[in-house]
Amino acid sequence: MRNESGAATKTSFFSPLMQRRLASFRANRRGWWSLCLFGLLLALTLPAEFIANDKPIVLSYKGQLYFPVFTAYPETTFDGDFETETMYDDPYIIKNIQEHGWMVMPPIPYHYDSINFDIPRAPSPPTSNNLLGVDDQGRDVVARLIYGFRISVLFALTLTFFASLIGIMAGAIQGYFGGWTDLLFQRFIEIWSGLPILYLLIILSSIVKPTFWWLLGLLLLFSWMDLVGVVRAEFLRARNFDYVRAARALGVPEFTILFRHVMPNAFVAALTFLPFILNGAVTTLTSLDFLGFGLPMGDPSLGELLAQGKNNPTAPWLGITGFVILAVLLSLLIFIGEAVRDALDPRKTFQEFR
């Protein structure tokens, strides 16, 4: 085992420690499959406009190519009557286009806000057209799910990224300077974390019109604290490591020591927490949307789907869909998180190497 990892050192970009962790992560089959599945779902939903849209991806009309997903073309382009943007589900336009060319529709011909007028009533149960049915405003559930999943995950990823950035910096400052800085900062965090976050968000979101970035900023105010504790502890601990002392004895500037010797430890500790923070962010956004204080009206979101399920008990496909997708997403993140935590656990990583 020793020789193998030694030989791999020369070619691999990662340090042997990291290689061992990657191997340990991969050995956790549940975590590894969860990551693959999560990656697949993300890869499918990121280009949502090409998967679920009421506009063709590409069309050819009278020998010319058009890309309606990117550009809005007035109906007159296709010899329609109005100057407004083309409705591609209008039978007259479809007939026109098919006579003078062709068009490629996405696999799901609905945008998250396109209303299906062909159904008898809304909400309506799953059909071959609307695979998961239609919600109470006549919109296709699959399309809303795809966009809702994407926005949830993107929101969570952005929030986690910025929260970690602030959290690691705050923790590093506390742990590194110690003393009064640490003391005051700790007391501030204790008070700040005592604020009832949900109430505050509800009040704030009634003052400002919530958008994606507004919500992100508001949640960021409170979610950066998760990481401070661990990072601070790592910094306090690492200050007295022999190799940090050795570097100090060599006259290495403090800042370099911080980045070269101390920071990597803190990153490892932070990385362990990331999937769980991600989970928390998804849940917070969903509950805000569920309560109606989240993303603007009409925007697709998992929380809004759940709220619809609650309001329409006679349309179980709404509630069940929302529940299943949320349960799957959160479970996947937890499984990944567990695998990451186990892979980074020094006791576990070193066990086989004793």
Next chain:
Amino acid sequence: MALLEVKDLSLQFSSRTEPVVQHVSFSINKGEMLALVGESGSGKSITALSIMQLHPPQTVSYPSGSILFNGEELMGAGDAYMQMLRGRRIGMVFQEPMTALNPLHTIGRQIAEVIRQHRTRPEKEIPARVKELLEMVGLEDFKDRLHAFPHQLSGGERQRVVIAMAIANNPDLLIADEPTTALDVTLATQIIALIKDLQKRLGIAVLLITHDLNLVKRVAERVAIMQQGQLVEQGKTAEVFSHPKHSYTQHLIASVPQGKPRPVPADSEIILATENLRVWFPARKSFFGKALSYKKAVDGVSLHLKRGQALGLVGESGSGKTTFGLALARLQASEGGIFFEGEEISSKKQTDLRPLRQRIQFVFQDPFSSLNPRMNIEDIVGEGLRVHRPDLSRAQRRRKVASMLAEVGLEEAMLERYPHEFSGGQRQRIAIARALIVKPDLIVLDEPTSALDVSLQVQIVELLRTLQTKHHVAYLFISHDLRVVRALCHRIAVIREGRVIERGPAEEIFEHPRQDYTKALIAAAFAV
């Protein structure tokens, strides 16, 4: 018939392909002391744990062997039977007295529990028996302090309590697994003497496991030497020492640091001096944070060191020697004067110290924690060059690191490797290379050999001596092991409770120690 007979014992961990103990056979007679000696990783502790059947069955397998205790097979014996033996017929003393006792229970209760567990005595007699046991292990003072908690005891006292627990039920066999390794030298000799005394008085057979061959020379009737899972030699102690047959035994016996440091010209300049150096840690603080009393780790130490000279700073743990070393290198805040080549450095700011950092270097005790596991050897050794020789290109730096590695006995091919791929001795060489590459005038060596096996100690001492002659670097050698100090140091200062109690040329101290403390240290080291 032998009390304990181990025959053809092999043991394999399920995670490895090679057995870690291979065909080991030995026996212990009633009332006899057998010392099982070997370096770390030789499989001696694993062998002892299999006698007690303390390995979890899912992690180990025994390809061959049998263990007979009083003629009864222990291999594969049921848990109930083993529990009857453990603590009653076989007692065990572990290496680390700090963790062998439960911190939440009083010592009286912990000793009584062993007796109660096996119901060897009626409940009424237990308190008297506990007192008797404490007396037997030399803790007369604690007869009336059964309610003391482990944290109120020193390391040596705790180890005595552990021994009292081990002999509470008059066992036939006592297994002592490195009982002195975690203790100071003078305490170690006392504990060994106690075990020997109990063996004689109570007629207990003892299996003493240790890495220190010197320690068992006086006490064990027979010794067995283990190397890499194999028992290479066993026999009467005197015979093994006078006529070692196996080359490894010869090597172990010869592994006592030998030789003398090479003399330094008398007119060498003084490069470092301290004047009344103090490091006081506040022990108690008032409400407003003002220190009310201090723990005086270093209390007014004045020493000096000449170019190319080695000064041995000798003392037991807690005597303040490491703190002094850190203060000297300005890694620990202190009061008093530090003069480097006559220049006062104790009041300099950290940023002004940078040029000086190049000239005073530090080598730490534990080679496993002093190297950053995330960096390869080239980066670790080259770190000092990056700071002090920014003019060097990457290739030039690499060449310098490679030649430095060669000097400390490592190969250039190791540049790209990471610390975990090296043994303790190699790691310590890397740490020395890292210190030496910036061409310092003084290296503070904080117990650089105490975490290493004896044969490695000898090699490191020789390496240090060679490097000193070649580079004319001064050493402040901090150690509790006078054997190593004698082989390396020109002068010696004995430190106790933060104060230097005796100092002088090495020869003089060893020949005519004045203080009792120094005498005790010398007696412990050269166990005669």
